[in-house]
Amino acid sequence: MQHLFNPKLMSVLRHGYTKKQFSKDLFAGIIVGIVALPLAIAFAVASGVSPEKGLITAVVAGLLISVLGGSRVQIGGPTGAFIVIVYGILQTHGLDGLIISTMMAGVFLILFGLLRMGSLLKFIPHPLIVGFTSGIALVIFTTQIKDALGLEITNLPADFLPKWGSYFSEINTINPLALGITVVTILITLFFRKVTTKIPGSFVAIVLITAMVQLLDLPVTTIESVFGEIPRSFQLAFPSIEFSELGNYLAPALTIALLGGIESLLSAVVADGMIGGNHRSNTELIAQGIANVVTPIFGGIPATGAIARTATNVKNGGRTPVSGIVHAITLLLIMLFVGQWAKLIPMSCLAGILIVVAYNMSEWRLFASILKGSGFDILILLVTFFLTVLVDLTYAIQIGIVLSALLFMKRMADAGTKTEMEIDSDVLENYETLPEGLAIYEISGPFFFASAKQYSATLKSIGQQSKVLIIRMRHVPFIDSTGLHNLKDVIRDLHHSHTTVILSGVRPEVLKELEKNKVLDLLDQSMILSTFDLALQKANDFLGHKATFHS
Secondary structure: OOOOOOOHHHHHHHOOOOHHHHHHHHHHHHHHHHHHHHHHHHHHHHHOOOHHHHHHHHHHHHHHHHHHOOOOOOOEEOOOHHHHHHHHHHHHHHHHHHHHHHHHHHHHHHHHHHOOOOOHHHHOOHHHHHHHHHHHHHHHHHHOHHHHHOOOOOOOOOOHHHHHHHHHHOHHHOOHHHHHHHHHHHHHHHHHHHOOOOOOHHHHHHHHHHHHHHHHOOOOOEHHHHHOOOOOOOOOOOOOOOHHHHHHHHHHHHHHHHHHHHHHHHHHHHHHHHHOOOOOHHHHHHHHHHHHHHHHHHOOOOOEEOHHHHHHHHHOOOOOHHHHHHHHHHHHHHHHHOHHHHOOOEHHHHHHHHHHHHHHHHOHHHHHHHOOOOHHHHHHHHHHHHHHHHOOHHHHHHHHHHHHHHHHHHHHHHHHOOOHHHHHHHHHOOEEEOOOOEEEEEEEOOEOHHHHHHHHHHHHHHHOOOOEEEEEEEEOOOEOHHHHHHHHHHHHHHHHOOOEEEEEOOOHHHHHHHHHOOHHHOOOHHHEEOOHHHHHHHHHHHHOOOOEEOO
């Protein structure tokens, strides 16, 4: 268990922690806390929950992920990727449903870690990740149009296309002041980094624009006019759970877990590259799981590792989990002592910040580059993207993973299949003549369920027209139960057709599977040979001919 769950904080403290490093972590943690403030509020509001839930998530989950996590510099909290999921769960299942789904997702993440699935989640195809990330970015941008333009829409549809229909039908209600605030927020957020990288532009934009709106008494919507007062305390929230209805939350919980696991490990990998470190993926998953089980009890929403905030932590000198702990404490102090002023933030200012977040998430350059690649990658990218935008992120991830697996299997099957003519042409490069009645077929790639049927049909067709069939297996890395079943079937059929089967170049691990599954009961041991030359000599013995070697 210790090998599975070994928090980095414990390792740091065991190896010694200096005052010099603490001063660096303290500075980095305070900076990241300031960076996280507007984002935590904006992500909560965009998700359809009250602003303090974003702050609570950043404090509680951020603290737990830093204390228990497997990365030295990971910063946890609410992220843009969860906006679409949280909003959808709230619409369908309400706040209790969100709490239950998040806690179930936490349990899933803990199980992922205990089952050592940290390395497996890294194998999610890149086009799938870009597809749903770009889709989420477009959905986030779409959700912010109402506040960005100050449109007077009472009941905004939940779905993508109807939402845009409402925007166009109410375009005459644009509030020029709200639009101006949105544009100014975007400009400050994007360009303030040219002044300094120590203070985030989004924080500066919120402070300046909120002060301006209050001093000039500008008629724009604020957090207070939508959500009322922002509580400055933590309240425990326990949902009423009907065990008979838990099945309704499996799909959203699994989506939260998969997305949270992928994003947190991706963030940890990016951080490793920046500090030359090596995170513990299974420990990280367990920590993320614990954070998502505990945080909803305090009124929070789903949390994961945040790539942008983690990178900010590293760039400002953070090198241990202490900086993440300081970040959580900083946000807690802001929430307790400055939170009453957060209610004055204009909604159009938050919309401007989220539009920048959506742009950064869109990865449009990667999207465009994948569109120039293989047809398989394009299909995965577009299916995932359009399902995310037009249907639901839950279906997008599930169908995207299944589609990726199916296309992978087809690729493997196609790569491994060679025709008899291609094999013969390969052989004839080294042999001037082959004995009459001899057929040769090479299986190149795994002999598994995706390719087994095609291989078997080809082997039977070739073998039944020959007296001896050499099956070359030097490029078969593994064989599964379907492949074993089909190979047995081929050998039996060919024996009934009086065709001798010889196996050539079988790898030791594949040979073990053949022995274990009694395939060798159908073949004499002398019919399994280590090299093709030996197999050809064995075939000559049966046919009474001689192959002429080309020297």
